[in-house]
Amino acid sequence: MLHRREAIRGGLRDAHKAWRHLVDTGEIRTELVRSHVARAWRRSRACGSSPLDARIDAIDPVELSRLLEAEADLLAAARPYLAALSRSAGPNRHAVILADAEGRVLDVVGDESSVRGPDAVPGPGALLSERCAGANVIGTPLVEGVYVELDGAEHWLAGFHGFTCQGLPLRGADGAIRGVLGVYLRERLAAARVRDILVCAAKGVEAELIAAQLSLAIENAATGSPCPLETLRQDLVQAHAAARLRIDVAAERSAAGGATIRLISAAERLITRFRRQAILWRELADEGLGFPAPVALHERAATMTDLLRTEAATRHVELMLGRLAPLIVRDDERELARALLRTFLDAMVAAGAGGSVQVEVGPLELSSGYVRLTARTTTGRESLHELRCPGRLGGSR
Amino acid sequence: MSDATDYGARARHGRLRPGTNERPTGATDGDAGPAASRELCVLVADDDDDFRESLVEVLELLGWRALEARDGDEALALLRRETVDLALLDHRMPRRTGVEVVEALRAEGAALPPIALMSAHRDLVELAAAARLRHYVRKPFGLHELRVIVERIIEAPAPQ
Numbered sequence: 207m208l209h210r211r212e213a214i215r216g217g218l219r220d221a222h223k224a225w226r227h228l229v230d231t232g233e234i235r236t237e238l239v240r241s242h243v244a245r246a247w248r249r250s251r252a253c254g255s256s257p258l259d260a261r262i263d264a265i266d267p268v269e270l271s272r273l274l275e276a277e278a279d280l281l282a283a284a285r286p287y288l289a290a291l292s293r294s295a296g297p298n299r300h301a302v303i304l305a306d307a308e309g310r311v312l313d314v315v316g317d318e319s320s321v322r323g324p325d326a327v328p329g330p331g332a333l334l335s336e337r338c339a340g341a342n343v344i345g346t347p348l349v350e351g352v353y354v355e356l357d358g359a360e361h362w363l364a365g366f367h368g369f370t371c372q373g374l375p376l377r378g379a380d381g382a383i384r385g386v387l388g389v390y391l392r393e394r395l396a397a398a399r400v401r402d403i404l405v406c407a408a409k410g411v412e413a414e415l416i417a418a419q420l421s422l423a424i425e426n427a428a429t430g431s432p433c434p435l436e437t438l439r440q441d442l443v444q445a446h447a448a449a450r451l452r453i454d455v456a457a458e459r460s461a462a463g464g465a466t467i468r469l470i471s472a473a474e475r476l477i478t479r480f481r482r483q484a485i486l487w488r489e490l491a492d493e494g495l496g497f498p499a500p501v502a503l504h505e506r507a508a509t510m511t512d513l514l515r516t517e518a519a520t521r522h523v524e525l526m527l528g529r530l531a532p533l534i535v536r537d538d539e540r541e542l543a544r545a546l547l548r549t550f551l552d553a554m555v556a557a558g559a560g561g562s563v564q565v566e567v568g569p570l571e572l573s574s575g576y577v578r579l580t581a582r583t584t585t586g587r588e589s590l591h592e593l594r595c596p597g598r599l600g601g602s603r
Numbered sequence: 604m605s606d607a608t609d610y611g612a613r614a615r616h617g618r619l620r621p622g623t624n625e626r627p628t629g630a631t632d633g634d635a636g637p638a639a640s641r642e643l644c645v646l647v648a649d650d651d652d653d654f655r656e657s658l659v660e661v662l663e664l665l666g667w668r669a670l671e672a673r674d675g676d677e678a679l680a681l682l683r684r685e686t687v688d689l690a691l692l693d694h695r696m697p698r699r700t701g702v703e704v705v706e707a708l709r710a711e712g713a714a715l716p717p718i719a720l721m722s723a724h725r726d727l728v729e730l731a732a733a734a735r736l737r738h739y740v741r742k743p744f745g746l747h748e749l750r751v752i753v754e755r756i757i758e759a760p761a762p763q
Contacts, residue, residue, distance in 0.1 A: 286745045417743070421725065436725065440695055440742075443723040444651040447743035451657035454746035455664055476653055519650055519674075519697040 222359040225367075229257050242350060243360045246341035249349065250362045253337045257362050263333045265310060270331040277306050280385050281313060283414035284376070287407040288315045290454050291389060294403045296461035299392040301327040305344045306385045309335030320390065325368070327390050339363055343373030343388040351375055351383070353405065357394065366390075370397040374408040379419045379484075387411065399460050403453065406470045409477045410453050413446045416484045423491045434517065435491055441516040442483040449476035483513045489543035496540040503595060504530040504567045507577045510546050511565050514554075523554045524562040531568045533575040536597035545593055546577060553579035553591040560584040570594065643667040643757065644686070648678035648701065649693040649721065654742075658691070661746050667753075675699025679707055687716050689756055691740065694722040694730065702734040717756045 224238035228247065236244045250257075265273065274281065284304045291302045292315045301316030311332040314321050321327070328334060336345035340362020347354045353374045358367050373388035387408050391397045420439050452473035456466040486509050489496070511525050518525040535542075553563045564580045579591040645667050649655040652673075659669040670685060672678035676698040682690060692701030699707065701720050708715055719738035720731045731739040738756050740749070 286748075289747065290745070414743075437695065440723040443742055444649075444654045447723070448651065448653040448657040450743045450745055451654075451661050451749075455657070455660050458664055458746065472653075472657075516650060516695060516697075520695065522697065 218358050221357065222367075225257065225359040239360060242346070242354060243341065243356065246336065246346045246349070246354075246356075247362065249336055250340035253340070255338070255340050255362070257340065257364060259363060260365060262328045262339055262363075262365075264328070264331040265333065267331070273306065273310060274312060274330070277312055277385070279415065279418055280304070280306065280376070280411075283418060284313070284385075284387065284411045286450065287387070287410050287414075287453070288313060290457040291387075291400065291404060291407050292316055294400050294457035294460040295389070295391060295396060296463070298396040300396075300400075301390040303327060303334075303344060303388040303390065304385060305334055305388070307348065307383050309333060309338065309345045309348055309386070311344070312385070316390070320392075327369075336362075342366060343371040343390075344386045347373040347375045347386050347388075348383065355397075355401075357397075368392060370394045372397060372401055372404055374404060376408055376411050376415075378412075379416045384415065399463075399466075402466065402470050403456055403460055406453055406456070406473050406477075409474060410450060413449065413477050413480050413484075416481065417443055417446055420484060420487060420491075423488065435487070437517065438487060438490070438513060442480060442487055442513060444516070445476045445480040445483065449473040449480065452476065479512065482509050486510060486513060486543055489540045490547055492540050494540070496538045498536050498538055498597070500534050501537050501539055501542060501595075503533040503535050503575050503577060506542065506546060507565055507567045510543075510550055514547075514550055518554060518563070521554055522559040523557045525554075526562060526564045528564045528566040528580075529568065530566065533567055533569055535575050535595040537595055542595065549577065549579060549591050549593045553581040553589075556581035556583070556589045556591065558583050573597065643688045643753075644670065645753070646670045646672060646678065646681055646685070646687045646690040646692075646716075648672035648675070648681075648690065648696065648704070650674050650696045651693075654693075658749075661749060664746070665750055665753075675701070675704050678704050682708060682716070683711075683713065689753060690716055690718045691721055692718055694720055694724060694727075702730070702736075705734055705736065719752065719756060 220238040224235045227233060227235050232251065234244055234247050288302050288304055292300065299317050299320050301314055301320040303311055304313045305311050311328055311330050311334060314327060314329055319325065333339065334342055334344035336349055339345055341356060342361055343354055343356050355372045357370045361367055369390045369392060371388060371390045373386050375383045376385045376387055378384040387404065389400055389404050391400065452469045456469035456473065459469065460466050507530060508527060511527055514525060557563050561581060561583045566578045567575065569575050574594055574596045577593045581589045581591060645662050647655055647658050647669050650673055655671055659671060662669040670681055670687065672681050674697040678692060679699060692704055694701040705718060717738065718736055719740050720736050721740045721742055723742040724730055727739050727741055740752055
């Protein structure tokens with residue numbers, strides 16, 4: 207702890223020296239600041255904004271009202287996680303900010319003083335893009351596209367120097383940046399504790415956006431679809447729902463100074479599972495043809511098995527993973543997903559209540575691969591259900 | 604009895620302390636602060652291990668005792684055997700759905716504790732209404748939503 211405190215003090219002294227030098231001369235002493243800070247300062251300087259500016263511009267109330275309406279889905283997705291992050295900060299003075307992809311603040315939660323006091327962080331409507339406010343944890347992650355931490359004088363504007371801040375871009379279901387989640391803390395040592403929850407919460411918001419899109423997709427899904435899309439959607443939301451509860455528990459534990467690593471890693475594992483299943487589900491829900499692309503057949507088979515776990519359980523069929531040889535094939539992902547689902551459903555019907563289905567993936571001659579499902583009834587009768595995929599690109603026997 | 608709603612049955616069931624058959628006194632009822640909350644026993648029925656374990660962890664964090672069921676049959680057996688203050692039943696479970704568990708208990712004429720149906724079903728409100736269940740929780744939900752919902756159900760006055 208002593209080493210960390212000293213390292214923080216040393217880093218802060220260097221950053222402050224560099225910032226003073228920047229103000230006095232306009233030069234950036236790259237040897238004194240972290241590389242992402244130097245990059246952000248260069249961009250901020252190029253925009254012509256002054257580090258001594260005391261004011262942060264904001265959009266007018268009418269425009270803000272329109273913006274909040276347009277970003278209602280992002281706000282709804284983020285709200286539970288803003289609250290969890292705020293709780294995770296415990297008694298420390300803090301604010302959690304949600305901004306859109308342009309760096310316009312949409313929502314702020316935190317302690318009374320940080321949200322509404324004389325030293326409050328910028329509220330809804332404030333413009334925090336780098337162009338408007340220099341290096342900060344809303345604008346800078348939007349440019350860098352990754353997690354950014356700025357401590358004290360690493361911020362461009364002096365008004366932020368009392369904070370240790372962290373920000374992370376939020377990506378929508380299509381992978382494009384939808385906004386930013388930022389945490390502002392007065393207590394530097396609390397920042398380390400909140401960081402892991404922030405990263406996990408950002409994934410939670412992204413999962414929430416995906417879940418909302420799945421609900422929308424079900425409205426548009428073909429009625430003649432061979433698969434129980436709505437029930438599968440309900441099943442895959444389970445992983446996301448479990449992750450959200452874990453994040454909430456982690457936030458409570460963090461506030462009480464307790465350990466959170468187990469909870470956060472469990473939440474991240476669940477979100478990864480949810481995302482994988484959501485990709486497969488979207489391919490099933492999409493009626494049209496896709497494009498031939500490399501597909502990891504073994505991963506698809508494993509994800510389909512996972513996605514159908516509850517469906518199989520309600521049919522009293524045991525789904526078992528056998529040997530899944532790593533295999534890449536070139537195929538239309540959507541067609542492959544639908545064919546895979548049909549094969550699984552056929553095998554489960556053949557196995558019947560009390561039966562089992564074993565899943566295997568392997569290579570075939572003539573540059574193709576297979577997903578083979580062996581259905582076994584309670585009387586021991588076996589039937590094979592095979593999906594052959596041409597266009598094998600790689601993989602091992 | 605078979606036509607009892609979960610809510611009406613709750614009036615008969617009362618808010619019982621786990622491990623006792625005593626109905627709490629009126630004073631305790633009206634004084635249901637944190638100390639009373641700690642004694643609540645909640646049944647969690649869900650086939651998804653991750654979700655069920657997460658929910659149990661939340662309930663324990665909130666100071667409540669949790670019983671677990673992995674499918675509809677287990678939920679039914681526990682509801683027959685144990686005294687619970689609230690049952691959180693997933694709808695889509697192996698062996699019996701949440702609604703089928705409720706119907707089975709009604710058919711037996713059993714007194715039902717307060718029951719909340721959990722689901723990500725898009726028509727959850729209609730589903731709960733059709734099963735004559737007043738309470739439902741849409742998945743996903745968070746710790747604080749759960750606390751509010753549970754406390755509202757537990758503290759709601761029983762209908763006359």
